[in-house]
Each structure stands twice: as structure tokens, then as C-alpha cells.
Amino acid sequence: MKEQPIDRFAAELEASRRSAVYEGTKATHEKRTRHLAARFAEADVLRRTAGEIKQHVVEHLDRYLPEVEVKLRQHGVGVHWCSTADSACATVLRILQARGVRRLVKAKTMLGEEIGLAGYLERHGIESVETDLGEFIVQVDRDHPSHIVRPIIHKSRREVATTLERIGLGTYDDDPSTITQRIRSHLRGKYLAADAALTGANFISVESGRVVIVTNEGNSRFCLAAARLHLVLVGIEKLVPRDRDLALLLNLLARSATAQPLTVYTEFVAGPRASGQADGPDEMEVVFVDNGRTEMLASDCRDILRCIRCGACLNVCPVYRQATGHAYRSVYPGPVGAVLSPLLAGSRFPEWADLPKASSLCGACNEVCPVDIPIPDLLLRLRARGKQEGGPQARIGTLPMGLWSWIAARPELWRAALRAGAALDLLPLRLAPVPALRAWSKDRDLPAWRGGAFRRWFRHRSRL
Amino acid sequence: MATCLCDAFYDDVACATVEVLEHLGCTVEFPEGQTCCGQPAFNGGDWTASRRVVRHAVRTFAGSCPVVVPSGSCAAMLFHGALLEFEREPDRAAVEDLGRRAWELGDFVVNGLGVRTWPGRYAARVAFHRSCHSRGTASSAAAETLLGSIAGLTLIPFGEGEQCCGFGGTFSVSFPTISGSMGKLKLEHLRAARPEVVASGDMSCLMHLGGLAGKEGRPLRTRHLAQILRDSLRHGGSPS
Numbered sequence: 001m002k003e004q005p006i007d008r009f010a011a012e013l014e015a016s017r018r019s020a021v022y023e024g025t026k027a028t029h030e031k032r033t034r035h036l037a038a039r040f041a042e043a044d045v046l047r048r049t050a051g052e053i054k055q056h057v058v059e060h061l062d063r064y065l066p067e068v069e070v071k072l073r074q075h076g077v078g079v080h081w082c083s084t085a086d087s088a089c090a091t092v093l094r095i096l097q098a099r100g101v102r103r104l105v106k107a108k109t110m111l112g113e114e115i116g117l118a119g120y121l122e123r124h125g126i127e128s129v130e131t132d133l134g135e136f137i138v139q140v141d142r143d144h145p146s147h148i149v150r151p152i153i154h155k156s157r158r159e160v161a162t163t164l165e166r167i168g169l170g171t172y173d174d175d176p177s178t179i180t181q182r183i184r185s186h187l188r189g190k191y192l193a194a195d196a197a198l199t200g201a202n203f204i205s206v207e208s209g210r211v212v213i214v215t216n217e218g219n220s221r222f223c224l225a226a227a228r229l230h231l232v233l234v235g236i237e238k239l240v241p242r243d244r245d246l247a248l249l250l251n252l253l254a255r256s257a258t259a260q261p262l263t264v265y266t267e268f269v270a271g272p273r274a275s276g277q278a279d280g281p282d283e284m285e286v287v288f289v290d291n292g293r294t295e296m297l298a299s300d301c302r303d304i305l306r307c308i309r310c311g312a313c314l315n316v317c318p319v320y321r322q323a324t325g326h327a328y329r330s331v332y333p334g335p336v337g338a339v340l341s342p343l344l345a346g347s348r349f350p351e352w353a354d355l356p357k358a359s360s361l362c363g364a365c366n367e368v369c370p371v372d373i374p375i376p377d378l379l380l381r382l383r384a385r386g387k388q389e390g391g392p393q394a395r396i397g398t399l400p401m402g403l404w405s406w407i408a409a410r411p412e413l414w415r416a417a418l419r420a421g422a423a424l425d426l427l428p429l430r431l432a433p434v435p436a437l438r439a440w441s442k443d444r445d446l447p448a449w450r451g452g453a454f455r456r457w458f459r460h461r462s463r464l
Numbered sequence: 465m466a467t468c469l470c471d472a473f474y475d476d477v478a479c480a481t482v483e484v485l486e487h488l489g490c491t492v493e494f495p496e497g498q499t500c501c502g503q504p505a506f507n508g509g510d511w512t513a514s515r516r517v518v519r520h521a522v523r524t525f526a527g528s529c530p531v532v533v534p535s536g537s538c539a540a541m542l543f544h545g546a547l548l549e550f551e552r553e554p555d556r557a558a559v560e561d562l563g564r565r566a567w568e569l570g571d572f573v574v575n576g577l578g579v580r581t582w583p584g585r586y587a588a589r590v591a592f593h594r595s596c597h598s599r600g601t602a603s604s605a606a607a608e609t610l611l612g613s614i615a616g617l618t619l620i621p622f623g624e625g626e627q628c629c630g631f632g633g634t635f636s637v638s639f640p641t642i643s644g645s646m647g648k649l650k651l652e653h654l655r656a657a658r659p660e661v662v663a664s665g666d667m668s669c670l671m672h673l674g675g676l677a678g679k680e681g682r683p684l685r686t687r688h689l690a691q692i693l694r695d696s697l698r699h700g701g702s703p704s
Contacts, residue, residue: 399508
């Protein structure tokens with residue numbers, strides 16, 4: 001059988017990398033479960049409620065998006081709408097160039113990764129510095145994040161220390177606090193020199209027009225401290241109707257992502273510096289990005305738009321733990337990535353049609369999801385779509401089911417097959433004519449064939 | 465519904481299911497025309513093929529009787545999976561009707577018939593693996609209620625109980641590396657707990673774990689929930 005790319009990646013993965021990711025995700029998942037249960041007796045009710053709020057939002061974007069634009073403009077915020085990744089990059093560049101910005105500091109945004117913003121700005125002569133510690137390492141290593149919340153979960157501190165030495169931040173020292181201090185002092189200069197700051201947004205409240213940004217390192221605050229311009233890059237699905245919805249979602253987000261009651265920094269930004277305020281950017285611009293989201297909304301996978309990017313599904317996923325993030329060949333790895341990546345690909349869906357197959361459909365992702373996304377159902381829907389339009393990438397390792405289903409709809413043939421299966425016991429399985437049997441028997445025994453035995457037992461005893 | 469795995473490999477599990485239900489006073493019918501629930505093709509994305517098999521199951525199990533399955537996975541296919549692939553089909557109502565009548569065995573005994581304690585005796589330390597398709601259903605809790613009530617039986621916990629055994633149907637053959645690693649990890653956790661018997665409500669998980677263990681030359685003693693319930697009645701003591 002042809003190999004699945006994700007399985008091959010897992011087979012070739014260094015053991016140390018796998019165990020770093022396995023240990024890291026397992027610890028976070030277990031802590032998450034304890035903390036959620038300790039604080040909330042009915043955590044599942046909260047997850048479902050949060051899911052309903054987000055589902056309501058994505059199904060009423062036609063109403064909420066114009067409302068939030070009005071609110072943001074009242075705060076003196078510029079609002080931009082971009083339908084594609086290209087137009088979003090171009091819009092950001094235009095905003096920066098219009099103000100003569102040469103140096104940008106950036107807080108972590110998955111959407112920025114999704115549209116390839118940092119590389120685009122670099123190509124257009126704008127220095128864009130990642131200020132999240134993990135993203136900073138990813139940037140200077142020209143690597144890719146392998147986790148939504150912990151971009152360098154695949155790297156050891158020794159690798160990070162080597163990187164720092166290479167870029168001239170002191171001689172090799174893999175003490176975590178030394179690493180942090182060195183990056184911290186390096187970034188101080190960047191914050192002060194930057195003309196503009198770019199952040200994502202975890203939520204925007206339609207009611208108040210507040211942009212909510214959470215970090216643990218406080219880097220988004222530093223970004224905003226000295227910059228004249230605050231640019232926010234946000235997906236159109238990131239709205240919540242009311243401020244009080246944030247209480248629920250922030251509680252769930254931090255616990256699900258990092259097993260914290262709340263992130264260390266939670267910022268509510270309602271516009272640029274007002275008169276009378278001492279600090280803050282003079283200008284604020286929000287760039288709303290669609291990039292395939294409306295198409296997702298129109299599909300039978302719209303539930304994925306509820307996602308709040310906490311990464312809990314990655315942490316619990318046995319496939320992610322074995323294969324690690326880079327196996328998924330895209331910005332979003334793990335269960336959520338196996339749904340999002342093929343959908344975001346638009347007409348290039350077939351290239352990612354193998355991703356939804358990379359799941360035993362165990363459902364652990366749905367069980368931990370803070371907005372209760374039925375990820376296994378969405379994976380199944382994408383598999384069905386892959387069968388229709390997925391091409392070769394969807395067919396890898398997929399057993400042909402036509403003949404099987406034809407037999408399974410004809411009882412007399414089914415019973416004949418049950419008798420014929422006895423041949424399995426006589427045959428060395430490694431020579432079996434069926435590739436699936438060979439694949440199974442490489443690492444596993446097959447039980448003795450007992451085809452039809454129950455039927456005979458049942459018939460015999462009904463005659464007694 | 466006996467399931468295709470019991471039809472092909474695990475006849476004793478189907479026999480035990482019949483005996484358990486009869487012990488509770490049920491009259492058990494076995495429609496001879498039955499084959500499979502359609503899940504292999506459903507999971508493979510071939511919904512046209514899968515619907516063909518589901519339609520056959522709907523015809524075979526027509527009527528008003530509860531359809532009891534010794535598998536959380538096949539039961540979930542009937543009451544959840546099939547509904548997804550019949551969302552836009554004209555005969556959806558018939559599929560929904562079968563779904564409403566479909567029960568996983570443990571769930572049926574505890575929540576359908578209201579039985580919460582099990583007679584007899586079964587002297588063993590049992591590690592119960594919660595199969596993934598029983599997530600979000602009452603099945604695992606039901607099985608643990610029954611097993612926990614059996615005299616002599618000790619349920620023992622083990623590490624990472626929420627993790628999948630790695631089977632996943634065709635996943636086990638199309639992702640052999642990842643599936644095998646998941647299974648071996650599960651075996652490690654199970655062996656560390658030193659159970660005498662590893663039990664589950666799904667033979668598919670036990671086939672995977674047992675198959676891996678057998679290949680390693682360290683056989684695992686696996687029993688289906690139905691077998692333990694039956695043996696508890698029959699042997700009045702020791703696992704068969």
C-alpha cells in the first residue's frame with residue numbers, strides 16, 4: 001500500500017523530537033483536565049454554551065460585522081476588509097507605507113502565518129520582528145510553528161541556545177532564564193525603534209468594539225507601548241456579541257490552551273490613545289480577513305469557524321503526539337488543522353485531502369474542545385469530499401469499498417465470504433493477496449477465523 | 465446485530481451477548497440476512513458504498529424491536545454516523561428510526577433495562593478500556609457500573625485511559641506506524657497496571673491490542689464485556 005505522508009513523517013521522526021512533543025502535550029492536557037474540573041463542576045455545559053455563542057456569531061456575521069465596524073469607527077479606529085490572503089498582505093503594506101513605517105514589531109498571530117505576512121513585508125523592505133519568544137526563534141531559524149500556542153514545542157532548549165549563539169546573542173548557554181533574558185533585552189531595542197505594532201485579536205466584542213488580546217509574555221503590551229500605529233489583523237469569525245461573553249470564553253481559552261485560570265496579560269483595547277491618555281499609539285487600524293472563511297461558512301464544515309485557537313485538540317490528539325506538527329505541512333496542525341487546512345486551500349483542496357485521514361476518529365479532540373466543535377464529524381465530511389474531488393492525495397492508503405459494500409448488501413454472498421475466509425488461517429499473511437492484511441500482520445497477529453460459527457451455534461440452539 | 469467482527473472472528477462474544485440478554489428475560493432474534501453496519505466505507509469517505517450497506521441493515525432490522533450490538537462502535541455508526549451520511553437522503557427517516565432503536569450492549573442493560581448490579585462471581589483484576597466510540601455516550605459508565613458490581617471483580621485504573629488504542633478501522637492499515645505506536649503505548653500503560661484481564665465493550669480495540677501483544681510474543685488476556693457478564697453467571701467464579 002502507498003504510504004500516507006503523515007505516517008511516513010512519523011516513521012522518520014527523531015525519537016527525541018517525538019518524545020519532547022509527546023511529554024509537553026501530555027502534561028498540558030492533564031493539567032488542563034485537572035484545572036477545569038477543579039473550578040467548574042459542569043465544564044461540559046460551559047463548553048457547549050461557548051460553542052453556541054460562537055456558532056451564533058458565525059451564523060450572523062452578516063449582521064455583526066457591519067455593527068462592529070460602526071463601533072470601531074466610533075472609537076477612531078480605521079477598518080479594512082480583505083477577502084484574500086494577497087489582498088490582506090497588500091492592505092497591511094499600504095497602511096504601513098502610507099505612514100512611512102520601516103520597522104514593525106509583531107505579536108503572535110496565526111492569521112499572520114496563514115497569509116504569509118512576515119515574508120511578504122520583508123520582501124517589500126519592511127523589517128518585521130516577532131516578539132513572542134517562540135515565534136522569534138521560528139523567525140530567526142526560518143522554521144515554521146509546529147503548534148498553535150507553542151510554536152517551538154518541537155525544539156529543545158539546546159537547539160534554542162545554539163540559535164541564540166548563531167545570531168550573536170551571547171555564547172552558548174542553555175539555561176532557560178538566560179535564554180529568556182537575552183531575547184528580552186534584544187527585543188527591548190526593537191520595541192523602542194519600531195514605528196508600528198501588529199497584533200492579532202483573540203476576540204472583538206461587537207457590543208463595545210473592544211479588541212481583546214491575550215499573551216503570557218506581555219509582548220503585545222510592549223509592542224503597543226512605543227509604536228505610533230497599532231495594526232490588528234483578525235479573521236472575520238473572531239467576534240463575540242457582548243462583553244460578558246468574554247467572561248466565559250476567556251476562562252475557557254486560557255484553561256484549554258495552557259491550563260491557566262487566565263493568561264498573564266489580557267488586554268482590552270478600545271481604540272488609539274485618547275486625548276488625556278499618556279500612552280498608546282496615535283492610530284489604530286483593524287484589518288478583517290476572510291481568506292476562505294465565507295466559503296467555509298457556506299459548507300457543511302462551518303462549525304470549524306467557532307475555533308478559538310487554543311490548541312487543546314492538538315495536545316490530546318494521539319496522532320499529533322506521534323507525528324508532531326510539521327507532519328501536517330501547513331500552518332494549522334493537529335485535528336483542527338486537518339479540518340482547516342484543506343478548507344483554506346480552496347481550489348487546491350486535493351493537495352491536503354490526505355489530512356482528514358490522519359485520525360483514528362477517536363473523538364478526544366471534540367471532548368476537550370472549549371467550543372465543542374464536532375471535529376471527527378468534520379473530518380468524515382472532508383473524507384467524503386475527498387472521495388468526490390480529492391484526487392490521488394485522497395486515495396493514498398484508502399481501501400476500495402465498492403466490492404465490499406456490494407457483498408455486504410447481499411446476505412448469501414456475505415455468508416459465502418464468511419466460509420471462504422477460513423483460507424486466511426492456511427495462508428501466511430505476509431503473502432496475503434490483500435494489501436490491508438499484509439499491513440495489518442506486519443506488527444499484529446490476526447485471530448483465528450471463525451466465520452459463520454456464531455450463526456451455526458444460534459441455529460442449532462433454536463432447534464433445541 | 466452481531467457485528468462483522470464477531471461474525472468472522474469472535475463468535476463467542478456474540479454467543480455471550482445472547483446469553484446475557486436471555487438471562488435478563490429478553491427473547492433474542494438473529495436476522496440471518498445481517499452483514500455489517502457500513503462503518504468501514506463511511507470512515508473511508510465512500511459514503512455511496514456505506515449507504516448501500518446501511519440501507520441493507522435498515523431492511524434487515526425493520527420492525528420495532530431494540531437492536532442490541534456488542535460494540536460501541538457499530539452502535540454509534542447506527543445512531544450517529546449513518547445520520548451524517550443520510551442528511552440529504554430521501555430515506556433518512558428510516559435510518560433515524562433504526563438509530564433510535566440501536567443500543568450498545570452495556571448501555572442497553574443498564575439504561576434500557578434498568579439493571580445496575582450483576583450476579584455471580586468473576587475473580588479477576590480487570591482493566592476496562594473505554595472504547596473511543598463510547599465517548600459522549602452512556603456506554604462506558606454503564607459497563608463500569610456492571611463490572612464494578614460483580615463479586616470478586618476489581619476494576620483497576622491505568623495511565624492515559626482517555627487515549628485511543630490506535631485501531632481506528634482502516635486507519636490501522638493506512639497509518640501503520642502511528643497506529644502501532646499508539647497501540648504499544650496503550651499496552652505499556654495496561655501492563656504497568658498488571659491486570660489479569662483487559663476488557664472492553666468493543667472487540668475491535670481488543671483485536672488490535674491483542675494482535676500487537678501476540679506479535680510481541682507477550683499475549684494479552686482480553687475479554688469482551690459480554691463474556692465477563694456471561695462467565696460471571698456461568699462459572700460462579702473463575703474467568704474461563
